[in-house]
Amino acid sequence: MRQFMAQAEVGDAVIDIDPTTERLEKMVAAMLGKESAIFMPSGSMTNQIAIRLHCQPGDEFLCEENCHVYNYEQAAFAQLSGIVARTLPGVNGVLSPEQFEGTIRPINDHLVRTRLVCLENTHNRGSGTVQPFDTVQTITTWAAENGLKTHLDGARLFNAAVASDISVDRWGAMFDSVSVCFSKGLGAPVGSALAGSGEFIQKAKRARKLFGGGMRQSGIIAAGALFALQNNIERLAEDHQKAAKLADAIRETEGIALEVDPVETNIVIFTVEKQLGTAAQLQASLAERGLLVLAMGPQKIRMVTHLDVSMSQVEAAIEVIKETLPAMA
Numbered sequence: 001m002r003q004f005m006a007q008a009e010v011g012d013a014v015i016d017i018d019p020t021t022e023r024l025e026k027m028v029a030a031m032l033g034k035e036s037a038i039f040m041p042s043g044s045m046t047n048q049i050a051i052r053l054h055c056q057p058g059d060e061f062l063c064e065e066n067c068h069v070y071n072y073e074q075a076a077f078a079q080l081s082g083i084v085a086r087t088l089p090g091v092n093g094v095l096s097p098e099q100f101e102g103t104i105r106p107i108n109d110h111l112v113r114t115r116l117v118c119l120e121n122t123h124n125r126g127s128g129t130v131q132p133f134d135t136v137q138t139i140t141t142w143a144a145e146n147g148l149k150t151h152l153d154g155a156r157l158f159n160a161a162v163a164s165d166i167s168v169d170r171w172g173a174m175f176d177s178v179s180v181c182f183s184k185g186l187g188a189p190v191g192s193a194l195a196g197s198g199e200f201i202q203k204a205k206r207a208r209k210l211f212g213g214g215m216r217q218s219g220i221i222a223a224g225a226l227f228a229l230q231n232n233i234e235r236l237a238e239d240h241q242k243a244a245k246l247a248d249a250i251r252e253t254e255g256i257a258l259e260v261d262p263v264e265t266n267i268v269i270f271t272v273e274k275q276l277g278t279a280a281q282l283q284a285s286l287a288e289r290g291l292l293v294l295a296m297g298p299q300k301i302r303m304v305t306h307l308d309v310s311m312s313q314v315e316a317a318i319e320v321i322k323e324t325l326p327a328m329a
């Protein structure tokens with residue numbers, strides 16, 4: 001990937017003459033079955049620009065309460081675009097179609113206007129859960145029938161596609177816009193892309209400049225993303241196998257329990273019993289033995305497998321877990 005990036009042909013993407021960025025954007029659009037796509041520096045930017053374009057100031061969008069756009073992007077939709085979120089509680093990040101009944105506000109001078117539904121697939125805080133395809137189809141069909149737009153935060157859409165054996169374009173076809181990340185499981189250093197209709201992406205380009213995301217010789221980083229799309233998708237299945245192995249070990253270890261069982265993709269979230277200590281304490285004890293995990297709540301820990309973690313390292317991680325937990329008791 002580094003060599004491919006070093007050799008990338010570059011121009012100036014701000015004025016549309018960077019051939020590698022253009023190649024990436026065409027490839028993403030084709031893969032996702034959309035007319036057009038645009039490369040951006042981050043997934044926060046692709047998501048926030050999508051929300052901004054689907055809504056007007058004083059509008060509201062519907063999303064799951066633990067989703068990334070609501071929890072981890074500083075409510076940029078409010079700060080930068082004057083938009084409000086209405087959250088619905090999901091089960092492991094999954095909402096049911098019935099929860100949307102009655103959520104569209106009537107149009108009158110007192111109320112915000114309901115404009116958009118945002119879903120996340122796979123769901124990060126939901127332990128990497130793949131959204132059930134039929135559920136997504138029911139929700140997005142309902143949205144379209146009721147005049148709402150739909151956006152998919154597909155930061156991990158390729159994980160969802162590999163785990164479900166449903167192609168990214170079939171997932172993407174259900175939404176007006178789709179965001180994907182290259183710098184998560186796909187292993188590229190930088191970037192995300194937003195895909196949608198030609199007109200939508202034209203507007204997204206203008207918003208990207210407004211948000212400070214216009215990039216010049218971006219072909220260097222776009223090349224990393226291109227390489228990832230060409231080489232690192234099918235191998236995501238290995239990350240899922242490794243996560244399943246870690247999950248097996250957690251299931252067998254006393255004092256910790258999986259949040260979601262079985263683990264479907266590359267994210268393993270588990271809770272530690274209070275009498276053993278906090279997640280932060282367990283994180284520190286695991287780190288002392290060389291295993292890096294993330295405390296994501298008072299008792300909750302997240303582990304993620306990816307292309308830099310080999311099977312032998314997963315086995316070593318399991319040994320560390322089995323050694324550390326009894327030592328905390």
Ligand SMILES: *Cc1c(COP(=O)(O)O)cnc(C)c1O
Nearest residue numbers: 042043044045068120124153155
């Ligand atoms: C990582 C991530 C994003 C984008 O985050 P950036 O750090 O801005 O690239 C968006 N959604 C989800 C679910 C993510 O995990």
